[in-house]
Amino acid sequence: MTWTRKRLDGCDRGNGAEGSSGSQRISEENSYLNHEIALLTKYTSTAHERFRKVVPGKARLPVSPVQMLVGREGNYSGRGRFSSGDCCHVLSRYMPIYGPSVVDRMPSGAYVSQFSEDGSLFVAAFQESQIKIYNVDKGWRLQKDIRARSLRWTITDTSLSPDRRFLAYSSISPIVHIVDVGSAATESLANVTEIHEGLEFSSDASDYDEYSFGIFSVKFSTDGRELVAASSNNSIYVYDLKAKRLSLCIPAHESDVNAVCFADETGHLIYSGSDDCLCKVWDRRCFATKGKPAGVLIGHLEGITFIDTRGDGRYLISNGKDQVIKLWDIRKMSSNADYVQWRRDYDWDYRWMDYPERAKNLRNPNDLSLTTYKGHTVLRTLIRCYFSPAHSTGQKYIYTGSTDSVVYIYDLVSGAQVAKLDFHEGPVRDCNWHPYYPMIVSSSWDGVLANWEFPGNGEISVPTRRNRRRRRALY
Template sequence: MSRSGKSSNKCDRNAASGSRTNQGSSEASYLDHEIAHLTRLGSEPNEHFSRVVPGKLRLRLPISPVDMLVGREANYSGRGRFSSADCCHVLSRYLPINGPSVVNNMGSHTYVSQFSADGSLFVAGSQESHIRIFNVDAGWTVQKDILARSLRWTITDASLSPDQRFLVYSSMSPIVHIVNIGSAETESVANVTEIHEGLDFSLGDDDDDDYTRGIFSVKFSTDGRELVAASGDNSIYVYDLPTNKLSLRIQAHESDVNTVCFADETGHIIYSGSDDSLCKVWDRRCFGTKGQASGVMMGHIEGITFIDSRGDGRYFISNGKDQVVKLWDIRKINSVRINEEWDYRWMKYPAHARNMRHPQDQSLATYKGHSVLRTLIRCYFSPTYSTGQKYIYTGSADSYVYIYDLVTGARVAKLDFHLDAVRDLSWHPFYPALVSSSFDGVIAHWEFPGGNEEPVPAKQRRRWRREHL
């Protein structure tokens, strides 16, 4: 995790005109796999719209919204309306690259920033104990300002319950706290204005060094009844909320487990990533008899900082300290490891290692260009509703936000505003809007430039930062 340092500040915006500079890896550029076809099915228009502009669909060139409206009025698809894929084809062309506007300045390194599932709330957590919940629908007003309890080093993660009544937050401690965000109080000071209940993930261990058992990642299950957590003691924990006790501990890796998540809404399958450079797949339905991972995914040559599931129980992406995002299919399994002695918190990544490839790499594609240093940089699939999950987006230690095309590997946007590492970011589930949070303390809101206006020039953004930060 990051301790100090400052990132560079440069400008490179190739997305404003919709151009796609191919900065992806050769693997991603030639991705020909089931997920590529699923992505196209979910984000490309009905083939009958090619009647409007002959040959465009065959060449995979964008069909304009005007052409699609003509095709809809003429009922070329036979439906008389747009399908979800048709809508995604239109919406996914409008990337959130304009601005940004500043939502808030947290005043310290900001580690967590996430929209709720319906996009009505936004959660941000900083190193100086504050977690703020913004009401997006009410003009980004602060609905809850939470002062964390028993903080160790920083807020490492925070997660909203599916019903948006509760929030859990973690730090470098085996105690995860849960707070009721539906109460009337705006200022939530632990054990003063409200109770922040502590959930013990330590199993009563006698180890006095709580830092080695700190929680790096915590997530609610889809039904809100369980929490899954990644710990510095090399373990994964599952906590049952109705019974208020740990239901499972998996001694999962040989080093810190930095990230964990449920694979889909069933909660049966869990993905984990560790500093041992491995991603693992765990099936809880057969764990009692096997007691080991269902799959080991090898390809990263350094530790894993974050995993995001596509939500289908089959595909996920991972960010690694080897400076790449990788795409995985859990039906491909393998096991070796290459790891040099370096510390990503304060050392540059060795230049000679940037093009190294794991000899048993089983990933489907690799996306390069961003920087994974100093902290556990996060990456995500873009939303299903508006983009058909056709993009991957990630923060970066060089202060930019990067957006890649899932299928081609092209870098479609590189957003410049922040002065320091961008650790977390979140794309609105329904609108072309993205929020990034940085170690400069700023929460920035990016939107699609409506009315065909150009994005705000980098010179103006830099002037604003000099005046306000």
């Protein structure tokens, strides 16, 4: 427990007790709330205590797979088998950092890379109106080659439905298009070989214009019945696919909304992130009566480029133009819905300027985040970040693309940089970790899709490897 206690003490952020024992008690409760994520992560990604060989006076080392196999044979845990935490303890040590092999190379920049929920499909979207869907289980065979409709500048986001039948894609336009990816045809040219149904996200038809606003982020709900979208007109939208109409439009922020997602499988909570530097939490069950967010997460000094949920309705991470990722617990959110964003006293534009040196050590005095992760860069485009998979790592890590052409992987609890995947020759806007295999695919503005893996021994059926060139994988 030593490492956990060190982490808790090191991240207390000024919640120390002063005065009475009551204040001490409150401080201890706050400390537990702040760092419950450390205990949850340990529970989901650490081997059973009885598999450990404790040497008095020395730090505990990770349990080796050999030790665990011996312990399982002796039924040390009393379960007669490995738990999911035991499995994650082994799998998370074999990180996908080798290679990479090149999945595909395109003449335009890659903006989106996503595995399906079961990992059988991979979606990549490129600037020049092209979306490719690869069948991972069949050696990265091209399953669908989609030419997008009504593209403006680039495809900003894509989302596969949970049943993998439909793909939604967005651009700098108030229309999201839906494609049937389960059809037999490989080529899908918008409204020529196949119909790309357009879903209208403009709530005011009288004020409609083809480019009145753009959509930066779009996500299916867990049940596949709804889409949630974030837009450049400061709003978030929920679209009912069965009724074929907008069911909710929220004027959510004071600037562009760059990211949005459902918090968990219920669909009641929505997280949003904006260029106004705020993340907000929206509870659809009470929005009609209150008309305000359930809470505000304050801490970033610059606009938010992406958010990812842990899937438990409590924790999320956000990537920011202040060059940091932040971890949040929504139970610590502020109820001050009218909070005025922090104003900088220097000129800076992330699209073409480096982040000012003087700003790198600044901190929002009202910061509510649990942990801050630094090392990557967020410039020129909306760089994305994610929790690592629950099945293979117990969500022990977070990972992100970066403008310096690298993929960074951080330890969720300690914040330490544990790997650095260096291959690309342009900004890595997106990257995605396979939900079950030790595999990460990164996509870059250099047009390359790169597949990083942990070398297999035949026990796991991974896609066929192509010729790869070795690059550095720094720890």
